[in-house]
Amino acid sequence: MGTEYDVAILGAGASGLMLAARLERRHSILLIDGNRSPGAKIAVSGGGRCNLCNLELSTDRYRADPDFIRPVFDRYDQNWLLEWVGRRGVSWHPEAKGKVFCDREARSLNRLFERVIPPEIFVAGERIVKVEGRGPFRIIGQERSYRARTLVVASGGLSFPKLGASGIGYEIAESYGHRIETPAPALVGLTLQPDEFFMKDLAGISTEVEVRVGERRWKDRLLFAHRGLSGPAVLNASLWWKAGEITIDFIPGVFPDKLQGNRQLTTLLPLPKRAARAFLERLGIPDRPVDRLSDPHRRRLQRLKAYRFAPAGTFGYGKAEVTRGGVSTREIDPYTMESRRQAGLYFIGEVLDVTGELGGYNFQWAFSSAAVAADALNGTLE
Ligand SMILES: Cc1cc2nc3c(=O)[nH]c(=O)nc-3n(C[C@H](O)[C@H](O)[C@H](O)COP(=O)(O)OP(=O)(O)OC[C@H]3O[C@@H](n4cnc5c(N)ncnc54)[C@H](O)[C@@H]3O)c2cc1C
Incomplete structure (x- = not known):
C-alpha cells in the first residue's frame, strides 16, 4: 500500500482547496478528487462570476446551529476571506445585498488555488468508495488505496452530480457513528x-x-x-x-x-x-x-x-445549488472541525449540516471551516 500520508483531503472543492492551501508544507498531503480538475463548482459559481462571500455575514443567514458556526466565523469572516484572496491576486467588488463577486471570471479563483497548491499532492480522477481504519485511515478508491494518519472529509453534498457530487461523506460519517440530518436539495426551484x-x-x-x-x-x-x-x-x-x-x-x-x-x-x-x-x-x-x-x-x-x-x-439535486442537512454538527468540534467520535477524522464544508442562503454564504462556510481545520492540523501534526 506504500506511503502513509500525514493528511488526506477527500474532495478538491472549495473547502478542500482552502485547506490544502493553508496546510503547512512540512506535512505530507494528498488531495483526492473524482474529477479531473479541482474546483468544479467554483468554476461555474455565481453564473461564472463567483459570488465569493457576503459583506453582511450573519449566522441568521444559515440553516445551522448558530452556536456551532459562530466560533468559526468569529475567527474567519468575510474580511479575512477578502484579504486572503486579494493578497493572492483575485480582485473583487461588492454588489447589491452585500454580495461580493470576483472582478474577473470565477476561474480566477481556481487559478489562485493552482498557484498556491503544489500540483504533486493532487490525485485526480480517483473516486473514493470507502474508508476503513481508525488512524491510519485506509481510503479506498476505484483505482487505488491510500493511507493517512488524518482524514479530512471535504466531499460536499449531493447537489450537481454531474460536477462530481456523491454521498461518500455521509457514508464515511455514518460508518464512524455520526448522525446524518436528512439531506435534501436546497437553493432550488x-x-x-x-x-x-x-x-x-x-x-x-x-x-x-x-x-x-x-x-x-x-x-x-x-x-x-x-x-x-x-x-x-x-x-x-x-x-x-x-x-x-x-x-x-x-x-x-x-x-x-x-x-x-x-x-x-x-x-x-x-x-x-x-x-x-x-x-x-x-x-x-x-x-x-x-x-x-x-x-x-x-x-x-x-x-x-x-x-x-x-x-x-x-427541481431536485440536478438543479439545486446546495444540499441542506448532512453530518450533524453536534458531534463535531467547532474549534477544530474534528469528529468527537473518531480522533483524526475531520469534516469541513457543505458535507456538514450547515447551509447558507444565496449570496455567497456557502463559499464563506466552506472556506472558513477549512481555515479552522487547517489551524488545528498545523498545530497538532508534528
Ligand atoms: C451551479 C452552482 C453555483 C453556485 N454558486 C455559488 C456562489 O456563487 N456562491 C456560493 O457561496 N456558493 C455557490 N454554490 C454553492 C457552493 O459551490 C458550495 O456550497 C461549495 O462548493 C461547497 O464546497 P465543498 O468543498 O464543501 O464541496 P464541493 O465544492 O462540492 O466539493 C466537493 C468535492 O468532492 C468531490 N467528491 C465528491 N464525492 C467524491 C468521491 N466519492 N470521490 C472523490 N471525490 C469526490 C467532488 O468531485 C468535489 O470536487 C454554487 C453551487 C452550484 C452547484
Missing part, C-alpha cells in the same frame, strides 16, 4: 401542484415578490419557470421549506383595500401584464377600473397579497 399549473404558462416572466415560509420572509425576484417557480426569493425559501404551504405576496407595496381610481387593474398591479391577467382570471376577478370593483372582488384581490399554496416538491 419549487414544483407546482395541478391547481397552480396556470403559473407554468407564465414561464420566463420575472417579478418582485415577498415569499414567506413560517416566520421567515424574502423580498426578491421570482421567476416563473416551465417546471414551477424559481428566482432568488423562491430559492432562498427552498432552504426552509419542507412540506406544506408557502405564502407569496405577488403585489408587495400595494394594498387592495386602498386602491382607487379609474385605471384598469392590470395596469395598476405591479405585475407584468400577462401575469396580472392570469392571476385575475384564476381568482375570478374582472379586469376593470378599480373604482368599479365590487366588494367581493376587492376581497378576492387580497389573495394576491397572501397567495398560499403547497408546492409539490423541488
